[in-house]
Amino acid sequence: MKYVILDCYTDEPSGLGVPPYVGTYPRYIYGKLITEGHNVTYLTIDDMRLLKKYDGQKPIINEKQKTKIDIYNLTKNSPIIKEVLADCDSLIVIMGVHTPGKYLSAIPGTIREVQDYVKDVRCEKILTGPAGSEHGSQLEGGKWSEKPDMKIWDTADPNYFNVSTFNEINKYAPAGAKVLEHINPEHSIMEIETSTGCFRDIGCSYCVEANKPQVFREQEDIHSEVRALYEAGARHFRLGKQTCFYSYKKQNAKEIEKLLKPIADLKPKTLHIDNANPVMVNEEITKIIVKYCTPGNIAAFGVESFDMEVIKKNQLNSTPSATMRAVEIINKYGKERGENGMSKLLPGINILFGLQGETKQTHAENMKYFSEILDKDYFVRRINIRKVVPFEGTPLHERVGNKFLRKNDKYYWKWRNQIRQEVDFEMLKKVAPIGLVLKDCIAEVHDGGITFCRQIGTYPLIVGVKERLDLQKSYDIKITGHMLRSITGEVVKEE
Known part of the structure; x- marks a missing residue:
């Protein structure tokens, strides 16, 4: 069978799958399906947004604008998404936020948004991950959770592929590393x-x-x-x-x-x-x-x-x-x-x-x-x-x-x-006192003339640099000031 995994990202009390994190759900499911001999294509919600919101064309951003983080995390399959969706037998949607947070360079899909995108895709549609549970999903704290419309989905099950026990996970997790070929x-x-x-x-x-x-x-x-x-x-x-x-x-x-x-x-x-x-x-x-x-x-x-x-x-x-x-x-x-x-x-x-x-x-x-x-x-x-x-x-x-x-x-x-x-x-x-140098900060997003950078890791500090740096490049940054939850800095120039 031809499967498409659409990763709309997950955030749970005990696990994160919002970029730059690659979560366990897409890796485990990908590993199981390719081990069984199926054809599997990996897409993200960003790929789907590019198709549906921007007609497949990345908008040109000028120096006064912000990075469009809704389409920041595109896969290598983005250019062929129409053909992939038209030819698939089963669409597996992974999503669900149970611990809502703020994300610098990604926006998890909401149930309402994703349902609007996939309702006309002509194939079996499976909702899995946290959103497939009785708890649903909610991107904002303090609100009731969203629940799926079962007129759109053939199945909603957080463990639909039965990759939930460690006996099963351990069989397929190493093979699931091949999903990285798509990003x-x-x-x-x-x-x-x-x-x-x-x-x-x-x-x-x-x-x-x-x-x-x-x-x-x-x-x-x-x-x-x-x-x-x-x-x-x-x-x-x-x-x-x-x-x-x-x-x-x-x-x-x-x-x-x-x-x-x-x-x-x-x-x-x-x-x-x-x-x-x-x-x-x-x-x-x-x-x-x-x-x-x-x-x-x-x-x-x-x-x-x-x-x-x-x-x-x-x-x-x-x-x-x-x-x-x-x-x-x-x-x-x-x-x-x-x-x-x-x-x-x-x-x-x-x-x-x-x-x-x-x-x-x-x-x-x-x-x-x-x-x-x-x-x-x-x-x-x-x-x-x-x-x-x-x-x-x-x-x-x-x-x-x-x-x-x-x-x-x-x-x-x-x-x-x-x-x-x-x-x-x-x-x-x-x-993070003034004068401290943070090494290997990745330039992640622009906001006008400011670039927001951070190290790769768990809860890294966000550093605002007052220049438009090349994104996805690494810089050493010296701290120059403090804001309520972030810091300002300047790139340490090589001598």
Whole structure:
């Protein structure tokens, strides 16, 4: 059969597949289909937008305009998309956002947008990935999720191709590296899966991962996939598809070292992690992560709130004291700067608005602990603030829905702005002081006469340079100033 994979990108609590990340869904499905002998073409939502919105012609951008990020991530198949769609037997659409974020050079597809594009394609249409689940998809925090119109789809199933158990994944993941033939992987990051589910018996009230059993993937299988991706041209890797990296193999430091060392021996340009439960952070594992991973690494903590009332009512995974201890440990071993200019390993903190029990005191508690972090001179790379999405099937949806989102929405701008002004801004000046040189920053997008650049990695700093640099080229940039969540800089000229 002739299959077309249309990657509309995914963002979940335990996995990212929005460019520059190449997610697991397209790789696994591609690997399964080519192993079975099918003809498979890989496309992105950007290819489809170019066809539908721009009639297949890339618009000419002048020096005063922004880069069109809706068509930034085109595949090599973009010129033949009409022929490919006309000749395919089955269109597989991968999409779904469960943790809405902001993306510098990509826009994930929404269900409504994609349905409009594919409704007239004459073939079997399969919706898979997170959007195919009961939870649907939502690109904006604080809103109800979108659900597919089943008049358009033949099937909607998050695991339609049954590549969801590690026995199946390990059969097809190495072959899935061949999907990189359809793109230029030089500046792409491979999201790597190490486990499924959560170690906690009762998960957080809002989380869609909580009802999945915790299963660990064996190191040899992970290494086999990473080697295949490396041979296919990938040089940047993030062990990010799991709820807590520190929990791998029941928080076993020796097993984590067995996981990291062979990947580090390949000498990738980037080896990072994502997601850590502060309760699980200890010194032994932190030292191993710092030893084998590359600088600029972030352990993102799903703190969500420092308010004990909110923590109790939403079964959140940490307490303020446990979070502060984890911040201290990671700073102790990871604060030192590496060769690219950034600290070797820093914590990140996620905050959610709209959880059950949220009051004005919630914000006061958050500010109290952020102030303590600043006062103790701990580094935190980034604070991610978003509105919760009350997905169907979660305890939050069943108990209160969007009650607290509606109740406190009038405060959110003020709360967010205070964190940005009083915490983020001060923290940036510590993490990335004026005069620091950040090496190997990729020029990613233009906004008039400004170029926004960043290193390749997990949650990299965005640097605005006041000149129109050639995109997709690498520059060393010296920091010249700070904004609320980003920095300004100038290119270090070669002497």
